[in-house]
Amino acid sequence: MSDYQSQTPLLLSRAGESAYWAGRYLERAEGTARLIRTHTDLTIDLPNSVGIGWGPLMAVVGIDPVFASQNPNATEELVVRHLAADPENIGSIRSSVAAVHHNLRTTRSFMPVEAAEALIELHLYVQANAESAIERWTRGPFLHTTIRGAQTLTGILAEGMSHDVAYSFFTIGRRIERADLVARLLDVQTSLLPTDESMAAFGELVWISGLRSMSALQSFRRRGVPASATEVIAFLLYDAMCPRTIGSSVAVVQEMLMDIPRHEAAVEACESIVRLTGDADIEALANGAMHDFADQIQQAIGNVHSAIDETWFHPVVAATQSQVQ
Amino acid sequence: MKLQWVDSPLINCFDELVQSDGSARPGCSEVVDRLRAFGDGLLDRQAAAEAAIRSLGITFTLYTENGSIDRNWPLDVIPRIITANEWQTVTDGLIQRLAALNAFIDDLYHDQHVLNDGIVPRELIIGSTNYRPECEGVSPKHGIWAHICGSDLVRDETGRFLVLEDNLRVPSGVSYMLENRNVAKRVFSELFRDLDILPVDGYTDRLREQMRSLSPRTDVEPVVALLTPGIFNSAYYEHVLLADRIGAQLVEGTDLVVDNDIVYMRTVAGLVRVDVIYRRVDDLFLDPAEFLPDSVLGPKGLMAAWRAGNVAIANAPGAGVADDKVLYSYVPELIQYYLSEEPKIANVDTWRCLDPVHRSHVLANLDSLVCKPANESGGKGVTIGSMASKAELDDLRRQIEDDPRNWVAQPILSLSTAPTICGDTVAARHVDLRPFILSGVEPYVSVGGLTRVALREGTLIVNSSQGGGSKDTWIVDLDDDLTGDATNDVSAEGSDQ
Numbered sequence: 001m002s003d004y005q006s007q008t009p010l011l012l013s014r015a016g017e018s019a020y021w022a023g024r025y026l027e028r029a030e031g032t033a034r035l036i037r038t039h040t041d042l043t044i045d046l047p048n049s050v051g052i053g054w055g056p057l058m059a060v061v062g063i064d065p066v067f068a069s070q071n072p073n074a075t076e077e078l079v080v081r082h083l084a085a086d087p088e089n090i091g092s093i094r095s096s097v098a099a100v101h102h103n104l105r106t107t108r109s110f111m112p113v114e115a116a117e118a119l120i121e122l123h124l125y126v127q128a129n130a131e132s133a134i135e136r137w138t139r140g141p142f143l144h145t146t147i148r149g150a151q152t153l154t155g156i157l158a159e160g161m162s163h164d165v166a167y168s169f170f171t172i173g174r175r176i177e178r179a180d181l182v183a184r185l186l187d188v189q190t191s192l193l194p195t196d197e198s199m200a201a202f203g204e205l206v207w208i209s210g211l212r213s214m215s216a217l218q219s220f221r222r223r224g225v226p227a228s229a230t231e232v233i234a235f236l237l238y239d240a241m242c243p244r245t246i247g248s249s250v251a252v253v254q255e256m257l258m259d260i261p262r263h264e265a266a267v268e269a270c271e272s273i274v275r276l277t278g279d280a281d282i283e284a285l286a287n288g289a290m291h292d293f294a295d296q297i298q299q300a301i302g303n304v305h306s307a308i309d310e311t312w313f314h315p316v317v318a319a320t321q322s323q324v325q
Numbered sequence: 326m327k328l329q330w331v332d333s334p335l336i337n338c339f340d341e342l343v344q345s346d347g348s349a350r351p352g353c354s355e356v357v358d359r360l361r362a363f364g365d366g367l368l369d370r371q372a373a374a375e376a377a378i379r380s381l382g383i384t385f386t387l388y389t390e391n392g393s394i395d396r397n398w399p400l401d402v403i404p405r406i407i408t409a410n411e412w413q414t415v416t417d418g419l420i421q422r423l424a425a426l427n428a429f430i431d432d433l434y435h436d437q438h439v440l441n442d443g444i445v446p447r448e449l450i451i452g453s454t455n456y457r458p459e460c461e462g463v464s465p466k467h468g469i470w471a472h473i474c475g476s477d478l479v480r481d482e483t484g485r486f487l488v489l490e491d492n493l494r495v496p497s498g499v500s501y502m503l504e505n506r507n508v509a510k511r512v513f514s515e516l517f518r519d520l521d522i523l524p525v526d527g528y529t530d531r532l533r534e535q536m537r538s539l540s541p542r543t544d545v546e547p548v549v550a551l552l553t554p555g556i557f558n559s560a561y562y563e564h565v566l567l568a569d570r571i572g573a574q575l576v577e578g579t580d581l582v583v584d585n586d587i588v589y590m591r592t593v594a595g596l597v598r599v600d601v602i603y604r605r606v607d608d609l610f611l612d613p614a615e616f617l618p619d620s621v622l623g624p625k626g627l628m629a630a631w632r633a634g635n636v637a638i639a640n641a642p643g644a645g646v647a648d649d650k651v652l653y654s655y656v657p658e659l660i661q662y663y664l665s666e667e668p669k670i671a672n673v674d675t676w677r678c679l680d681p682v683h684r685s686h687v688l689a690n691l692d693s694l695v696c697k698p699a700n701e702s703g704g705k706g707v708t709i710g711s712m713a714s715k716a717e718l719d720d721l722r723r724q725i726e727d728d729p730r731n732w733v734a735q736p737i738l739s740l741s742t743a744p745t746i747c748g749d750t751v752a753a754r755h756v757d758l759r760p761f762i763l764s765g766v767e768p769y770v771s772v773g774g775l776t777r778v779a780l781r782e783g784t785l786i787v788n789s790s791q792g793g794g795s796k797d798t799w800i801v802d803l804d805d806d807l808t809g810d811a812t813n814d815v816s817a818e819g820s821d822q
Binding site for chain 2: 008010011012013014015016102105106108109113116117120121124165169260261312313315
């Protein structure tokens with residue numbers, strides 16, 4: 001046995017923050033692309049009389065008040081342009097990928113060269129082609145290439161980068177963003193459920209669409225249960241095997257946090273999400289209580305973010321109290 | 326064939342690859358023949374190089390009225406070639422030069438023998454905007470102040486290398502020397518197989534060791550940080566690359582904090598002591614406590630920590646005092662004074678306007694001289710007399726008369742040229758060369774350096790911010806058998822020899 005010891009490399013707070021935000025923006029870009037894709041499919045599948053429109057998509061990604069006031073009637077073209085191509089919208093796919101690019105430039109020295117190349121390719125592609133998301137017939141290929149580019153980057157980092165603290169922050173950022181997205185999706189999908197008895201059959205379509213947009217449909221189907229509101233809600237809250245749920249995301253965040261010194265506050269914030277979901281009445285959530293619950297979940301996720309930010313990125317503690325050398 | 330080589334070199338200019346009769350220079354014939362044999366294929370190689378630069382994200386940042394933008398790095402694939410023998414003499418000359426410059430800086434901040442002995446007029450130092458009284462009495466390790474120097478070399482019409490200026494503050498460009506080689510190896514892999522082209526990447530190994538050797542703490546692994554002004558700086562790409570290669574933390578001013586004369590950086594694990602700072606921030610931004618009070622590019626208290634010997638800074642604050650274009654003209658005397666040696670590389674002839682005799686010569690010949698202010702960089706304020714209007718020359722005359730200490734003049738040089746791809750032709754374009762010199766326990770000179778090329782016909786402006794390009798610089802070790810039969814093998818694929 002050699003006496004080799006793995007070293008934890010130094011990580012600047014600013015670089016840790018960049019890695020974290022790179023993870024969040026990458027997940028946001030990929031998530032937004034998935035949402036647009038499945039919503040496009042859903043509008044094709046549902047009869048026009050159901051008429052869910054494009055407003056709900058805006059609701060999932062978070063309503064932009066400026067956009068909403070300027071565009072009271074959210075047409076498909078306006079919404080997709082806003083979400084995919086608008087450089088002024090900081091949450092658009094285009095802006096998110098640019099933000100990943102910007103953040104990873106400051107952390108490039110611990111990112112594999114292949115990852116840098118994959119990122120540049122994705123960035124150049126999205127900047128040049130984001131407008132092609134607007135027309136339906138070119139939308140699919142654009143979203144597909146964007147999602148694939150994000151997955152490629154994630155894969156290269158997973159297999160090519162040291163699994164050090166920088167990688168942990170990148171992964172934590174991705175999982176926090178994902179948990180947040182699932183919470184918003186649950187909120188919106190619940191609100192979409194037809195109230196009219198004669199339309200009840202379409203409820204399942206809505207849930208299947210939601211699962212598909214999270215890339216969780218196949219995992220769900222293997223459970224062999226119908227895509228009812230209670231089954232899907234429970235799955236997206238609790239399933240530990242499927243990496244697209246709130247439960248598994250919070251578990252990964254907690255596990256990653258445990259390896260970073262001074263993790264107590266952030267881990268405790270994760271625990272409160274676990275308690276919140278554990279106490280949930282699924283039946284009630286399926287019947288009107290989801291909106292408030294989703295708000296609470298999002299609030300709790302925000303608390304995890306704040307704990308991370310205050311512990312590692314912008315600590316308020318007097319500097320010299322925490323010298324390690 | 327689309328691509329045409331313009332065979333005749335410019336009159337009165339030395340060409341790096343081609344002799345005045347259009348034939349290849351000895352040592353270059355193999356490369357020139359093979360480049361010509363590519364035919365239009367050379368354009369494909371150029372396109373491949375540009376594609377590689379795009380996908381690798383090799384960029385530089387340009388400041389514009391609308392903020393800074395990233396541009397792809399411009400590289401002309403036709404290399405500039407220097408024989409290893411000739412390069413050795415340049416290397417020796419640069420090492421000699423930096424030995425004298427470092428001795429000079431150290432002397433200025435201590436006993437000032439050089440001023441007391443009247444070698445350099447005292448008023449030049451008093452009047453220098455780059456002399457820092459804050460540095461007096463400080464003794465950096467090994468007596469070295471300018472750890473990293475980028476000297477600009479040009480050739481005159483006879484092909485003799487001359488030093489045009491020494492950049493002792495925060496010289497940049499070395500990352501592009503490394504990346505040019507990266508790209509050249511991708512697009513000319515067969516040439517690298519068949520020729521003995523010396524590698525350039527030893528530079529970063531030497532830089533890393535040099536930085537580590539500066540650490541004031543010898544009992545722990547040194548923590549080295551590269552201090553960058555940030556992502557909007559024109560050389561940010563280089564800062565990232567160098568930090569990566571030498572294992573340094575890429576820090577900004579706000580990442581650092583000084584407590585009790587010790588420099589720390591803020592990490593996720595708390596504060597960690599920093600031993601060595603490779604700073605890419607100008608002196609005046611280093612420490613708001615002693616220089617510009619509004620600067621956030623350096624931490625408050627850095628200078629005190631440095632003076633206390635608790636942190637090394639490279640280049641040392643104050644090293645730029647020798648980066649002055651008037652003091653430049655004294656370097657041959659400094660070599661004599663400190664080393665008792667003859668300069669191995671000459672300066673460009675320089676008239677100092679401070680000297681009344683020189684000044685009257687300059688004022689009488691403004692239209693045939695290049696006039697330079699003493700303390701500007703990047704070509705700022707430089708007037709080429711033959712291209713200036715009468716009004717500009719009158720204005721220049723007034724400026725020189727008002728502040729003669731701040732002006733020097735040099736003859737208008739006919740810089741050497743190298744064949745360069747310009748659209749559908751390969752034509753002669755002016756080049757210079759910036760090698761990088763590391764001074765420390767053992768001096769080191771980069772193998773070649775960054776060759777910059779003025780892409781516009783007839784111009785001498787090589788700066789990438791003003792439309793200049795670059796070339797890979799090949800130091801070629803000439804085996805005897807290689808010069809002899811090189812012309813026989815002109816196939817593009819080459820054959821094993």
